[in-house]
Structure formats: structure tokens, C-alpha cells
Amino acid sequence: MDGATGFHAGELAVQQRAGTRGEAQRLAGMLDEPDLRGGVGHFLAERTLAGLVARDTAGRLWISPLTGAPGFLDATGATTLRVHSVPGPGDPLRGLPVGQPVGLLAIEFARRRRVRANGTLAAVGPSGLTVEVEQAYGNCPQYIQQRVLDAVPAAAPEYPGEPVAVARDALDPDDMALVAAADTFLLGTTHPERGNDASHRGGSPGFVRVAGPHRLWWPDYPGNNMFNSFGNLEVDPTAALVFVDFATGRTLHLSGTARVEWSATGPGDDGGTGRRVWFEVEAVVAGSADGLRADAVEPYRRNPALT
Template sequence: MSVFHEGERMVQKRIGVQATADLMGRMIQSVIPQGFDVFLEEQSIVVIASTDAACSLWASLITGYPGMIQVKDPKTIEIHTQFVLQDPFISNIKHNGNVGLIVIDFEHQIRIRINGKAKFTDENALRVDVEQVYGNCPKHIQMRSLTPSDRRLGPLQTSGRQAKLTPEQAQWIRDADTFFIASSGPEGKTDASHRGGNPGFIQVLGNDTLVFPDYRGNMQFNTLGNIQINPHTGILFIDFHMGRTLQLTGRSTIVWDIWEEEKLRFPGAQRLVEFRMDGVIQTEHVIPFDWNLLGYSPYNPR
């Protein structure tokens, strides 16, 4: 029985990579493999994808210190940290437990994805019952080291939901080299994924539309497969210098055929994704780290 749903299969068939996808699909496990537990319990960065009552998707940042993730058994993890109570995922999980997690180590360019059902066991503890877990390749992860700081001790400020980007936010996105995307497939099963490239790889059209390239990846097409059947998506940007986040929610469309002019604007793109936003939330003083950029991924198209 395939681990892929019909949206993923549609994309794989269109691109002609079904055999490769089936091979890569063997990596997707229903339990946490041996060795993953050690990695997970050493990490401080988790991005979580969730769905709100209006079926909009959100990607949210969870931070803490090594040990905040506890692997209770091969089917269960718990996250213990000080959650940002204003974040959309807090209320989302209370009515829809489907979540996707990506746990990422920027310095060593390692990422693990976990999909499952989540619930709060208390204000500072989130339990996730694992349904899928798998690693991804290191492509397009920019190398950054992190050190704890007292930045989070500043007053946490959230803009509340806005409809459009401000000029400053649009420039933030143009300068970005990393973002995370939340998507959802059949039965509301939710996924979080990482995207990276050299600064400028995302283009901002007006104050409500982004266009970004889809580079050659692991051939599973989890995100594009979700978009194929459910355009609702969420995007998270991290400001590594200022310790703030930008969360967007909206709808995505896959641009399958790209012109020569677009290939010049998006070198290395296999396809494009156009994202039209419905809402924007900016949060200040939310990340308790200082970051040092060690280098860009050698896989990034120049």
C-alpha cells in the first residue's frame, strides 16, 4: 500500500518519477526510527503546521532549549517549552489536532519531519501521536549556528492579523534565504516543509502575492501534492537578525510551465509556486537566540 495520497501521486505521475518516489517513500515510517530520538532530544527549533476553524493553514515557530523535545516511546513525542500563547496554532490545535512538524538543525543541515495528532496536556506541554516520520536531505539549508540570548525577555508584540504586507515586510521577504510552508492533504492531514535559496529567490508582487521556485528535491512532492488538492497554505519567515517572525496564510497555485524569461528570474526552478495571502501576523521578540550565518547551501542556484 502506497504511503502517498492521490495528490502526491498526481504530481509524481505528471513529472514521471513514480518509481523514484516509491523508492524514497520507504523512508517514511509510522514510528520514530532508532537514532532519531537522540537527534530530536538535542534540538531547539520546531516549526509546526496547523489548521484554523476557517480551514486556513498556519506555520508557527516553537523554540526552547535542548531537551524540550522528549521521545516518550516510538509513537509519541512531547514538547515542553514556553509557548507563545498569541500564536494561531494554540487555538487551532484545540479544535483540529492534525499537525505537521519539522525539526531542524541549521548548523548541521539536518531536518526531520513528523506528522500526526497533537493535543496540549498542560499550558507548557504538547503531546504528538506520531503517524509519519522521515528525514529529508540537507539541500538548501543555510548553515547557521545559534547561541541563547535574552532577546525573548523583550516585550512580546504581535501585530494582530493584517490583510496585506507592509513595504518593510515585503523587503524582509525579498531578503530572505529561508522559509517554511504548511500544507494539508486528504482528511486534513497536515505537513510542514522547509524551503531555502540565496537571498532574492522569492519575489514579491504587489502587497499580497509571492512567487517562489520549486527546486529539485527528494522526489516525493509532499507539499506540491497537498497543494494539488488543497490550495490552502501557510508560510513562516524568521528574521534571524531581529528575533521576529512573519506568518502568512493564503492559497497557493502550482505554475507548471515556465517561460524562458521566468527561468532567468528563477534560476534552477523546475516549477514555480504562486502564493496569494489572506492574512499576515508579525511577532516581535519571539526567538531566544542569536544567529551566526556560517554559509549558504552549495545546492542553491546562483
Template structure:
């Protein structure tokens, strides 16, 4: 049986990041097709994390949602997503045929997550069909366990802002335990090398000073997909959710990787960190239709 592993899966930015960090992974099961366990996993999810690029090539991170089964895999090389970003979502105009897309399926209850990156083959009013170029799993570290259920919410006003964050946005960041970051390797890699990944920790692990957010980088799989992308393309996007209110915060900004932690006393687990200088953002009130019924500690 074919394993579909990509012989040399890392681009120049990722290889450089691995070198700067002291070494890459002992192996990298990154495949050009989804294994059966990944194909069976995506239909279990009530939401999917997505990263696309806007008209200037700047990544945008978002979440799409639906009843479990809204994401399916008609064959090992494709994912069908029977949903679109909301009409008030800044990503909506850029989800179209031919667009690169990074996807992360994550089950917060079981801490399981799988990534799939590719290109939108078809897009219509019913959703998307994506040709998958890369498929791989991630470990469950730093995922805050949550039991999510559908919640009836009334979507509220959307606030768009520039570099200065509104107080509501700053408060959401201070409470955040689960964040997703979309990055791109730029035009040098097929479909822009779009990727979206998870960052998690206890409330306060994201440190905001003015418009600058500091994000710790903990021990992981040593693929350095995010940091490798940032070495080639510093433009990035963040998305985070207030699971109590359903508010979604989306940010675009410029990131810089610091290979030495500036102040290790602020987070003893951090091996390195990166800063995110906010350029613009959107606060979409009541936009996430899932709420938390049971909270468990970070594992």
C-alpha cells in the same frame, strides 16, 4: 526488527503531483514510528517548526522554541514538546487535543532535518504530547547554514494585516533565505494530512510582486508532499524569520502550482514553481529568541 515502513504512504494528491512531475521516488522510507536516530535528533534542537489548522481548516505555520531537550520522544510513536506557541501567535488557540499537526525538526548548523506528522494527544499549559503517524527524513539540499545562539530580545508590537503587505514584511521576504510552508490535504486524509516543510535559497529566491509570492521548486526527494497537498487544498501558510531582529512573519494565502516555469531566466535551478496569493498575515517583532553568530554560504 520491525521497520514500520508504511506500504503505501502517498495520498491521491501526492501521487498526482508525482505523475505531473514525471515520476515519484524509487523508494519512500516513510514510517509509522520514529527510528532511533530521529528520536535522538529532536532533543538536540532549540526550535521546532509546526503546522496546524485554524478554525476553518486553513493551515497556519509557526515556530516553537526552548532549551535543547524541550522536544523529547518518550517512545517511538510519540513526541513530547515542552513549549507552546507564544500568546501573540495566531496558532495558539488551535493547538489542542485532537488537532492534527505537522512538525519539522531542522538543525541549520548541520543541515539535518526530519519530519514527523501526527495528532495532538494531550495539550496543557506545559506543552504537547503528539502521537506520530508519519516519520521520515529529508536531504540537506538548499539549507542555508547558520549557527544559532540564544539572544535576549524584547518582544515588540504585532502587526496584523490583510492582502497588502507592510513594507517591513516585504523587506523581510526580500532578505529571506530560509522559509517554511505548512499545507494540508484536507478532510480526505487522517488529521487533515498536515505537513510543514522547508524551502531555501539565496536572498531573492522568493519573488514578491504586490501580494503574490512566487516560490521556485528545486530538485528534491520527489515525494511532493507540499505540492501534492496543494493539489487537494490550495490554502497554505508560510513562516519566515529575520535572524538579526528576531521578527517572525506568518502568512496565510492561496497557492497555485505551475508545472512549467513561467520565466526560467529568473531562476535556472527551478524545475517548476508555485505562486502564493497573500490573504492575511502577522508580523511579530522580536518574537524569535535565537540569533546568528556565524553565516556560511548555501550548499
């Protein structure tokens, strides 16, 4: 990462096209160098879930959930974040390489709050990661479905050879059903100089449409007008998604490419933006993770109605 602050050229281009350049500029200060010793660090310390965007040993981009008891996200300095968790057995980011850009999204469903923290993976150990953070800022509560995650259980022993995940190159019927019923997923994108970024997408169950074993799409709802994810996609279409079945803890990781359709026609329930995102599936990993179960959900009251 180049350590630059402010919006990059891709973000500026998308803001200009969307007509939100002025609104975004008023938020540009959020992208300045962070200080994790304040409110952001306190928020991170209380969380039990974060999404991690990084590349595997083959260079493919994925986004994976990391879970732990409160305190597992531990700011040990103004820009240093110690993560007391690693991707589990079978996760596509298990054994991820050190020295690469990473994006983190810490999210609290219960109070509809979230913080992005992007930087460089400085160290990887058997039980944790160290991230040197270059950006850290909060996002609005829009489209976060309210749920209370169960307490994170103690780590289960590992049994070598036990199948914990299934990898394939297309969605199977169970995958399609999980996606079609989802009200939430996490999105990972990347930029050649600014690194990786994790974000949240939510809506009423069914807001993500499956168009076949290799394609899906979702409507783009009005947001904070910064267009961090779309700005990255303007420069590099590489993207990753992760869906969770909160009743069972099942996870579905997808890696591929994404593109923004700016003048969508037909049903889209997009809140008036006219935008949707098409995702091309290249790789799939289905597994499960601790700390991702919730018995009930309270939908965000301003989810656009499905059409």
C-alpha cells in the same frame, strides 16, 4: 488522520507529472509507521527549533516556530512526542485547538539536517503539547543555509495588553522587504485525510519574489522527488508560510493559498525544473520569537544563481 502509509493520490499525481515516480517509490518506506525510540528520536532531542503547522481557533492554517533548549522535543514512546513549548503571545497558533492534525519540522541549520514528524495533537497544556506521530522521516540537506542559532533565552514574563504582534490582511513595505531579503522560510500544507505537513525552502537571498501586497512566488528547486508539499497542494491549495529575520528574531506569518506553475517562463533560477509556486496572501501576523537569532550564515553552495 487515517493512519495510512505510502503516498496519497495527490503525491502520486504530482510524481507522475514530474516524471519522478520511480525515484519516489524507492523512498516510500520512509512513510511507514515510525519508531521514535531510535535515531529520529535522538535527533529530535538535540534540536532547539521546530516549525509547527496547525489551524487556529477559527480554522485558518498557519506555521509557527517553536523553540526551546535541547530536550524540548521529547520522544516518550514509539509514537508519542512531548513538545515542551507552546506558541508565544501574539502568535497566530496561540491557544490552538486539541485533536487536530499537526505537522512538525525539526531543523538543524548548523549541520543542515531536518526531520518531519506528522500526526495528531493529542494534548495541549500551558507549557507544552503532545503529538501522536504517524509519520517521521529525514530529508536531504539541500538548500539549507548554514547558521548557528543563539542559545534559547529564558522565557520572558508576559505583560497582559502589551502588543507583541500585528495582524493584517496584506503585506506592508516592511513585510515585503523581509520577504525579499530572505534565504529561508518554512512552508505548511494540508491534506483532508493525511493531515498537515511542514517543510523547508531555501535559496540565495531574493529567491522569493514579491509581486504585490497580496502575492509572491518562489522557484521550485530539484529535491527528493517525493513531492509531499506539492501532493497536498494538488488536493487542497491551503498553505501557510513563516519567514524569520535572523538578525532580529522578527517573524512574519502568512496564511493563504498556493498553486504550482508547471511551465514557468521568464526569470526563475529554478535549477531547470521549470516550476514555480505562486502564493496568495490572505492573512498576515508580524511578531517575534526567542531562539531565532544568528549572527552569520554560510550559504548552501549549490543554491541556483538568481537571474
